[in-house]
Amino acid sequence: MRIATWNINGLRARKEFVEVWLKERQPDLVGFQELKIQDVDFPHEFFEELGYEAFVHGQKSWNGVAILSKAGGKLIQKGLKGQDDFGARLITVQVNDLEFTTCYCPNGKDIDHPDYIGKLDWYDSLISESKKSEQKNRILCGDFNIVARPIDSWKGEKATGEIFHTQEERLRMKELKSTGLEDIYESKYKDEQMFTWWDYRGGSFHRKHGLRIDTILATKDIAKRTKDFVIDRDFRKKKGDLTPSDHAPVYIDLE
């Protein structure tokens, strides 16, 4: 079973690119972030023809998350309690015995910006909801907008203290994991440096100037069943005349 997460940076702009990826990689379950589209404009038929049922929590212009499932599922939740003002950023679907959540965590803008406090508060809500879950098999994947460890930034230790790299943000990631979720990337790769996002500007991708901010967290049994964790860098590159997202897709293969 292949389970993926991908910040696509606009579904309208990325539809054909996403189609190429789905056909090539054939994931069973996918969490998308940054749809930038309203629910009414979501192309359900397009994904049905590719073999997926879609669950959508969208919004005009900004944010927006969706789940595609080959095996269908049951919608459990849209959004995080008390955090609606921050936009459409979380959706949960039950697929057989798996509770699957994808999230687009707030950016925070800058450590002096009010959104930074909002980001920490949003995380506190996420942590408190995760703590309450009694599901044995859970996956929480998405764009976390936090660089969990110095090695996860191309700037390394030098970036500590900047937005995405503060102790407060890193503490939130640690607390999130302490609710019974394991970062499968960190278990698989230990101290290797790999990125999931590269700035569009200045040839960052080719200069290896990136960040690891997208990942897949899972409960113990799921983590144990994971054969592979892949950052699909090839899909951060142009496909013919199709523009890529600034994030690469990320997926795991389960036994």
Added chain:
DNA sequence: ATGGCTCTCGCGGAGAGA
């Protein structure tokens, strides 16, 4: 990098992203 791309809205250029 005080922003060198790309997205959306909507028709010009501004705001957001990370």
